[in-house]
Amino acid sequence: MAFRATDDLETMARTAAAGDPAAVNALLIAVGPEVLRVCARFLPYREDAEEACQDTLLALARGIERFEGRSSFRTWLHRLAANRARSTYQRLRHRFQNEASGRPVPDNPDPRRTSVVAGTRLDLLDALECLSPDLAEAVTLRDVIGLSYREVAGLQDVPEGTVKSRIHDARRRLRLRLSDGPR
Structure with missing residues (x-):
């Protein structure tokens, strides 16, 4: 079955969840920009948001069969993206701690290197942990x-x-x- 950009997202998601590879591909293309926007709400640096976006899309492709339709697909997707963005932050923080030769990551971001918005997001991610x-x-x-x-x-x-x-x-x-x- 061929999908077009005008096809309903819910229909694509249900078809993909039923195992249709064409629907999975169409779904990934359709939601990619939205997933990136959700990830960027959490992660202040574009490269990090892009990494979280890729993780989310991979998780979506691998786990679409778990979408049961109890909520809207978009709601389910936002949950997946939020969790992946938080996981990406935790992984990056852990990697930084290891690379810093055992020195702990500073509790407060350096204001000379971090914008107010980015610092606020990092503080929020730390607090959420x-x-x-x-x-x-x-x-x-x-x-x-x-x-x-x-x-x-x-x-x-x-x-x-x-x-x-x-x-x-x-x-x-x-x-x-x-x-x-x-x-």
């Missing part, structure tokens, strides 16, 4: 990606009230962490 995975994912999907509470609840397979509670708790902890409060 201190949260439990459920809290980090909920607040990331809501506040960084912009999903609704209902969409986050669908992805996390929990009630909407639980998502609101997780996000409230995560925001409180992030505020403390980012304001150099108690850790």
Whole structure:
């Protein structure tokens, strides 16, 4: 089956999830720019965002059969991209720590080498690492990606009230962490 740029993304995703290689290829081409934009929300350097984008697209190609349609494909994709961007940051941070001959990465980015926006994103990624995975994912999907509470609840397979509670708790902890409060 040949796919065109005008084909519905949901239809392509469902067809790809059913095992159609042409649908997988068309889907990867269709979502590539969007995935890069999502990754760039997390990672301040274009090369890092591109690396996370490639990781996301590879994970999408390998794991599309796990898309069950419980949420929209775009919501599922944003979750995948957010998780891959955070994983890329953690991997890059770990690599930097190893290359720095055992010297720890500075807690605060050097303002002479890092823009305010980039420094803020790095601070946020560091702070997210201190949260439990459920809290980090909920607040990331809501506040960084912009999903609704209902969409986050669908992805996390929990009630909407639980998502609101997780996000409230995560925001409180992030505020403390980012304001150099108690850790």
